[in-house]
Amino acid sequence: MKERGSWPLWEVFLRGRRGLAHQHVGSLHAPDWELAVQNARDLYTRRGEGVSIWVVESAVIHASDPDDGGPLFDPPADKVYRHPTFYEVPEDLKL
Template identity: 65%
Template sequence: MTDFSAEGGHGAVPMEGIPVEPQAAAVRSDWPLYEVFLRGKRGLNHVHVGSLHAADPQMALHHARDLYTRRNEGVSIWVVAAEQITASSPDEKDPFFAPSGDKVYRHPTFYAIPDDVPHM
């Protein structure tokens, strides 16, 4: 025998086989994490400004625009899936960067930078 309920004024509704809780929709925290880089003016570098979750790269780009350029701060936005970023560890700083320490000619300490050169 099937149980019936008239709850909510809809008449006799069968209660067997009906899930009590609706299926959980995709939660936004399940979406991939994207890192957002913004360039403030032409000629400057992109700077990391934050992270966000999005279903795909196009959605991440639109959300990044809405979140990080509300006051016309930027001229260019990059979004990168966080899982695609490979970074060196701060603990490996000395052994990882040691090969460049003995090449002093690569450091700009021997050159005079003119005053009219911007962003140096």
């Protein structure tokens, strides 16, 4: 076990109910994955949320660089064929 004060950070994902995807709910410190799951149970599921917990050590998550926002996320507005805007959406369809 690592020394006190150097517990790694873990990201917590909860699946609210069957059929839904896991959603990120927050993060916590724990010395290992078992205690991370246990701490997640105490911090995030006390009011009955969730049927499944995932914990992922934050250090293994690779994130996109905020400076790359333009190239990554600006929609290619000139490529109209990428945007499904040609359909009539029935009124009773809930999106």
